[in-house]
Amino acid sequence: MDGFSGNSGVIVLAATNRPDVLDSALLRPGRFDRQVTVDRPDVAGRVKILQVHSRGKALAKDVDFEKIARRTPGFTGADLQNLMNEAAILAARRDLKEISKDEISDALERIIAGPEKKNAVVSDEKKKLVAYHEAGHALVGALMPEYDPVAKISIIPRGQAGGLTFFAPSEERLESGLYSRSYLENQMAVALGGRLQKR
Known part of the structure; x- marks a missing residue:
């Protein structure tokens, strides 16, 4: 990425979710010539990410990160952060002091399938x-x-x-x-x- 004068000791990093739309000139040797693919986390990775995103949140004793990780295949770190935030919102709406497995399960269903139709009259x-x-x-x-x-x-x-x-x-x-x-x-x-x- 040098211009008219060199820059020693500088490493430029970039990230994208859409490598398919990058201009090929950016990927030539001497520019962004090294690519590191960051895959979606496996079960162990999801457990660690859930632990990070539950910091500062009061959790009930029935919350099992391993079980949550197994129910969230394909989730990214951002997806798991959203899951824990949605569960915290549900716990607050229910006037609970802690997030339980029920709030996490309900938040997961909301993320996967959409909000519950509370006004739907079902015979x-x-x-x-x-x-x-x-x-x-x-x-x-x-x-x-x-x-x-x-x-x-x-x-x-x-x-x-x-x-x-x-x-x-x-x-x-x-x-x-x-x-x-x-x-x-x-x-x-x-x-x-x-x-x-x-x-």
Whole structure:
């Protein structure tokens, strides 16, 4: 990055989330010629990040960073910071002195699926249909060989969804980004599993 005169002892660092839009002139030797890729954190990394972002926040004894880290595959440091902040906001709204696993779980659902539709009037019949629908996803997932285990089922309407079934994919599968044909076929079967309730 030298101009007309040299600058010794100076190292210039830059960061981007969009390396695909960088001008190739910036990446020539002598400029930004070294690239360091920072991947999303694994479970151990997420535990450490959660510990950092929970400093100064009162936590209940039931908060388990390992469990939270396992429920947040693919989350970045900023995502985990947002999770802890959302959980703190929920605890404050509920007049609690500490953040418990319930606030963290609710904050996670809010981040993944959107806010709860508190004003939605859902009849008992619709709740029953949504429960059957979500149970269909979970049942098909449980019956598929080598598929992800069910983490949680909810019939609380959020965003565009009447309910949600959360699966817990393995860290290895997420890190590799490689999916076998049978796994992808299982995913399609699970997606259609909610239709079982119509039969």
